[in-house]
Amino acid sequence: MEADGAAWPRRSPPQRDSKGRRVVRIAVEGCGHGELDAIFEAVTHAERVEGVTIDMVLCCGDFQAVRNEQDLETMQCPLKYRAMNSFFRYYSGERRAPRPVVFIGGNHEASNHMQEIPLGGWAAPGVYYLGGSGVVRFRGLRIGGLSGIYKSHDFWRPHTERPPYARGSMSSVYHQRALDAAMLLSLAPPGPAGGAAPAGRRLDVCASHDWPLCAVSRGRWRSLKPHFMSDIHRGDLGSPAASLLLRRLAPSFWFSAHLHCRYAAVLPHPLEARAPASSHGGGALAAEQEAEAARIRRQEAARGEPPSAGDGDGAACGPVTRFLALDKPIRGRSFLHVVEVPIPDDVGDDEAELQELCFDPEWCAVLRKAMAGAVRPPEVARDALDAPPFAVSADEVEGAEASLRGAFGGGTWAPAPKGAAGSEEAASSSSSSSSGPVPIPPRCPQPVPPFFCPPGYDPSPAGGHSCDGVQVPGLGLRTFRTPHGYPGPRMPQPPLRGSPLTDALAGALGIGTAALNTVPFAGAVTLEEYEAIRAGRGGVTHHGGAAAAPVTARSAMVPTSVVKRAADSAGVAAASFEADENEMDLDASPPSKRATLEPKGGGRAPLSASLPPPSVTRTSLASMLPAPRAAAESTGAASAAPAEDPNEMEID
Numbered sequence: 001m002e003a004d005g006a007a008w009p010r011r012s013p014p015q016r017d018s019k020g021r022r023v024v025r026i027a028v029e030g031c032g033h034g035e036l037d038a039i040f041e042a043v044t045h046a047e048r049v050e051g052v053t054i055d056m057v058l059c060c061g062d063f064q065a066v067r068n069e070q071d072l073e074t075m076q077c078p079l080k081y082r083a084m085n086s087f088f089r090y091y092s093g094e095r096r097a098p099r100p101v102v103f104i105g106g107n108h109e110a111s112n113h114m115q116e117i118p119l120g121g122w123a124a125p126g127v128y129y130l131g132g133s134g135v136v137r138f139r140g141l142r143i144g145g146l147s148g149i150y151k152s153h154d155f156w157r158p159h160t161e162r163p164p165y166a167r168g169s170m171s172s173v174y175h176q177r178a179l180d181a182a183m184l185l186s187l188a189p190p191g192p193a194g195g196a197a198p199a200g201r202r203l204d205v206c207a208s209h210d211w212p213l214c215a216v217s218r219g220r221w222r223s224l225k226p227h228f229m230s231d232i233h234r235g236d237l238g239s240p241a242a243s244l245l246l247r248r249l250a251p252s253f254w255f256s257a258h259l260h261c262r263y264a265a266v267l268p269h270p271l272e273a274r275a276p277a278s279s280h281g282g283g284a285l286a287a288e289q290e291a292e293a294a295r296i297r298r299q300e301a302a303r304g305e306p307p308s309a310g311d312g313d314g315a316a317c318g319p320v321t322r323f324l325a326l327d328k329p330i331r332g333r334s335f336l337h338v339v340e341v342p343i344p345d346d347v348g349d350d351e352a353e354l355q356e357l358c359f360d361p362e363w364c365a366v367l368r369k370a371m372a373g374a375v376r377p378p379e380v381a382r383d384a385l386d387a388p389p390f391a392v393s394a395d396e397v398e399g400a401e402a403s404l405r406g407a408f409g410g411g412t413w414a415p416a417p418k419g420a421a422g423s424e425e426a427a428s429s430s431s432s433s434s435s436g437p438v439p440i441p442p443r444c445p446q447p448v449p450p451f452f453c454p455p456g457y458d459p460s461p462a463g464g465h466s467c468d469g470v471q472v473p474g475l476g477l478r479t480f481r482t483p484h485g486y487p488g489p490r491m492p493q494p495p496l497r498g499s500p501l502t503d504a505l506a507g508a509l510g511i512g513t514a515a516l517n518t519v520p521f522a523g524a525v526t527l528e529e530y531e532a533i534r535a536g537r538g539g540v541t542h543h544g545g546a547a548a549a550p551v552t553a554r555s556a557m558v559p560t561s562v563v564k565r566a567a568d569s570a571g572v573a574a575a576s577f578e579a580d581e582n583e584m585d586l587d588a589s590p591p592s593k594r595a596t597l598e599p600k601g602g603g604r605a606p607l608s609a610s611l612p613p614p615s616v617t618r619t620s621l622a623s624m625l626p627a628p629r630a631a632a633e634s635t636g637a638a639s640a641a642p643a644e645d646p647n648e649m650e651i652d
Contacts (some may be wrong), residue, residue, distance in 0.1 A: 007183040008099065014139060015053065017596030022343040024139050024350055026205065027099070030326030030335045031106065034064035034085030038329045040098055042336045053339060055355070056138060057099050057461060060145065060257035060326065061106025065123040068451040069092045070494040071110035074163055076170045084451050090124040093452035097126035098164055100138070100357060104130050105147030106209040106258065111173045112163040114147075118516045119367065121501035122444035126426035128357055130158070130207075133180035135187070135363035137437055140347030142205040142360060144251070146184060148176040149210040149258060150239035155285075159376035159517045164493035176210070178380040180243040186366050186390035190250050202319075203251035204341055211256045211263075212246045213238035213288055215323040215478040217295040219265030228259070233300075235293030240285040243292070244385055246321060247271050256325040262334035268318055284385045346447065351437055358437035359408070365392040365400035367509055374515035400509065404438045407508035413441050413501060445500050447521065447528045482612070491534060498522065499649070507619045595640060 014022040027043045066072050067085050072082050089095045103123075105114050113123065120131035130136065130145040139145070154175040161173040190202035191395055216237050224232070230236040246254055250269045274291035327333035343352050370390045371378060380389065392400075498513065500520035506513060513520050 004163070008355060011353045012355055014349075015055070016078070017340050023340040024055045024141055024343060025052055026208075026339050026341060027340060027368070028255045028324070028326060028337045029057060029059040031062035031108075031260065031328035032059045032064060032103065033062055033108070033328050034066060034083070035085040035089050035329045036090055037095075038098075039336070042329070043099065046336065046338050048295050050338065050643065052338070054099055057097075057101045058143070058205065058207060058255065059101065059103035060207045060445045061104050062124075062257065062328070063087075063103040063106065063129075064108060064110060065103075065113050065127070065129070066093075066110045066451075067113060067448055068530070069491045070448070071113050073491055074112040074165060074170065075108060075110050076174070077108045077263045084453070087124065088451040088453075090127060091446070091465075093125060094327040097124070100355070101127040102136065102138075102143060102145075102147035102357070103129060104131070104207050105128070105174060107149045107171075107174045109162075109174060111165065111170065112496070115161075115163070115173070115518060116447070116497055116499040117502055118159075118513075118518060119502055119505050121499060121505070122442070123440070125444045128440070132177065133184050134439070135184075135203070137351075137358040137360050139354060140343045140351045141341055142201060143207075144187075145207040145248075146176065146180060146239075146242055147182075147209065148174045150241055151269040152285075153176040153451065155241065156380065156382065158379050160377060160494045164495070164515065171641060176239060176241055177380055178241075178384060181386045181618070182380050182389050183363075183366050183370050184245050184294060185248055185385060186370075186388040186392070187249060188391070189248050201344065201346075203249050204344070205253045205255070205284045206245070206249065206251040207255045207258065207506065208239065208242045208245075210242060211238035211258065211325055213240045213243035213292050214246060214255060214271060214324070215243075215254070215256075215265045215267065215325075216459075217292055217299065218267050218323070219263055221296070224259075233293065233296055235289040235291075236338060237293075239523065241385070242285055243288045246323075247288075250319055251321055252319075253341060254323045255319050256323070259325065260327050260333075260542045261325065262327055263323075265323040267321040269320065270318075271384075283382055338465045354437065356439040356442070358439050359404050359436075361397050361401035361404065362392065364404060364509060365396045366390050367511065368400055368403075369396065369511075371515045371596045372510040373511075373512075375512065376514055377516065377517045387479060401438065403508050403510075408438055408441055411439065411441055413443060413504040431455065446524060447497060447499060448494075448525045449527045466637060479556075497525070 015025060017023045029039055032039065035638075039057065039059075043057060046052075047054055064075065064085065066075065066084055067088055069084075072084065089096055100619045114129065117123070117129055118131055119136045120129055120136070123129045128136070130143075130147065132148070133144070133146045134413060135142055135144040151172075156178050157172075159173075159177055163167040165173060187203070188201075213235065216232060221232055228237055240254075246267065247270075267499065272291070272295070274287050322546070324337060324339075326337060327335040329335045370394055496519055498519045500521045502516065502518060503513070503521050506516060592602060
C-alpha cells in the first residue's frame with residue numbers, strides 16, 4: 001500500500017519579508033518525541049498569531065517514527081516511557097501532515113525504521129527522513145542534517161548494528177559515525193563559483209541532534225543547567241564532528257535539540273583558528289575539543305567579558321552562522337521557533353515556486369563516490385576529517401544529476417520505460433526539466449502494517465493502567481497500556497527489512513545494499529503475517545481480541561511481573577517466564593511517576609487527555625491555552641503533580 005503525502009499545492013509563489021526579499025518560513029522543532037499532533041497544533045497556532053504561512057517543518061531529532069508495536073521494541077528509552085503517541089496515524093494515512101516535514105535522527109528513535117531508509121526517504125506521507133546524514137533542496141534552499149549523538153568509542157566504527165538489537169547495539173546504532181561526517185565535510189565549502197556545482201553555495205540550513213561543540217562558548221553558557229558545567233569546562237558538551245562541519249560549511253542557520261533547553265549563539269566566520277590536528281593524538285576532533293576548552297578557560301579568566309564578544313572569530317560584518325537549540329513539546333517550554341530563511345539570489349523563480357523536496361545533486365555525487373562498489377559499510381581513516389575524502393568534481397555532480405533524472409524524472413520511484421504510454425506526460429508534470437531540480441517522488445510505501453488503536457483508547461504515555469483500560473469521566477477515553485506505560489503485551493523485535501525507496505535510490509547511484517548495512521526489500525508484511533507474530537508472541541491479536549497462544553517473556557524482553565499482569569488483563573494463562581539476555585536495567589524501572597489526574601469517583605485518568613497543548617515560541621509567544629489547574633477543574637479532577645521528565649537523562 002502506498003500513499004501520496006501532498007496535502008499542499010505543488011507550486012505557490014514564494015513569500016516575501018518586510019524588505020521584499022523572497023524567503024522560506026520554517027517552523028523549527030526541537031525534540032519531537034512522537035508528538036506530531038501537538039507540533040502541528042503549535043504550527044497552526046503560530047500561523048494564526050503571527051499572521052504568516054509556514055512553508056515547512058524541520059525537526060531536530062528524537063522524532064520517534066513508531067509505526068507499530070514492533071518498532072516500539074527498538075526504541076532505546078525506559079520501558080515505562082515507550083508509547084505509540086501519534087506518528088502511526090500519519091503513517092497509516094488517517095491524518096495528513098499539513099506542511100512538508102523534514103527530520104533527522106536523535107538518540108530515542110525507532111531504530112529499525114531508520115535503518116530501512118539509511119539514505120533518507122519518506123517515513124510517512126509528507127514526512128521525510130534525511131538519513132544518517134543528508135542534504136535536500138526545498139524552494140531553492142539547501143537543507144542538511146547529521147543524525148545521532150557523538151560518542152568517541154563508536155565514532156570511527158562502521159555501521160554494523162542490525163535488528164534484533166542486543167544490549168549494546170540498541171544504543172550504538174544511533175551514535176554518529178565518521179563516514180556520515182566525512183561525506184558532509186566533502187561538500188564544497190562557501191566560496192566563489194567555478195568548482196563542483198553547486199560550488200560556492202553554502203548550506204542555508206543545517207540540523208543536528210547533538211549541539212556543535214563550538215557553539216557552546218559563543219553563547220551564554222553560564223545560564224545552562226549546573227550539571228552541564230563539568231562537560232563545558234572539559235570541552236565535551238556537544239559533538240566535535242558537528243563542530244568541524246559548522247567550521248567548514250558555515251551554514252546560515254544551525255539548529256539542534258537533545259539537551260532540552262533553549263540556547264542561542266552567533267558564530268562569525270572564519271571561526272577562531274585552532275591548533276593543527278597533527279599536534280593532537282586524536283586528530284581534528286581532539287583539536288576541536290581542546291580549542292573549545294581553552295576558549296572557556298579564557299572566558300572564565302576574563303569574567304566581565306561578554307560571552308559572545310568575538311574572541312578571535314571573524315569580523316562582525318562577515319558571514320555568520322546563527323545557532324539555536326530548542327526544547328521538547330511540553331507546555332511552557334520553548335520548543336518551536338519560526339525562522340525566515342532568505343532564498344539565494346541565484347535561485348530562479350521556477351525553483352523558488354516549487355513546494356516539493358528535491359534531490360541535491362552534489363550530495364548524491366558524494367554518496368556515489370563514498371559507497372559505490374563497496375561490499376560492506378565503508379570505514380574511514382583516522383585522518384579523513386583533516387581533508388575532504390570524498391570531494392567531487394563538476395563532471396561527477398552532472399553525472400549524478402543525470403542518473404537521478406533518468407531514475408526519477410517521471411515522478412515515481414520506478415524508472416519510466418522509454419516510449420511507454422504516458423511517460424512523456426508524467427515527465428512533463430513532474431516539475432523536473434533538463435535544467436531544473438529533480439523532485440523526490442512523493443509516494444510513500446507501507447512496508448509494515450500500522451498500529452491499530454481500538455476506539456476509545458488513548459495511545460499517549462501519561463496514564464499507567466492495564467490493557468483493560470479505565471474510563472475517564474467526561475472524556476470517554478480509556479488507556480491502552482500496561483502499568484509500566486507500555487501499550488499492551490510485549491512483542492519480539494523485528495528482523496531487518498529493506499525499503500523500496502532505498503533500493504530505488506541506491507540503484508540509481510550504483511550503491512549496493514550491503515554497503516548501507518541493509519537488505520533488499522522483499523515485500524510488505526501483510527496484516528495476517530503481523531497478526532501471527534503478535535498472537536504467537538504477545539497473546540493478544542492485533543485488534544485487541546484474545547488469542548490462544550500463551551504470553552511468554554523470552555524474546556519479548558519483558559519483566560515477569562509485567563507479563564503476568566498483561567496475561568491476567570487479557571484472560572490468558574502465562575506459560576513460562578524465562579530470563580532474556582537483552583532484558584537490561586530498563587526493565588527494572590519503577591512504575592511511572594508522570595503526573596496523573598485523580599477523578600473524584602476513583603481510578604486514574606491520563607494527564608494528556610485533559611491538559612491543553614504546549615505553548616509555542618517565536619522569539620517570545622505567550623501560552624496559547626489555559627493553565628493545567630483550570631483544565632483539571634473543568635474535568636472535575638484534582639490538580640496534577642509535577643510531571644517527571646522522561647528523557648532528562650540520556651541512556652547510553
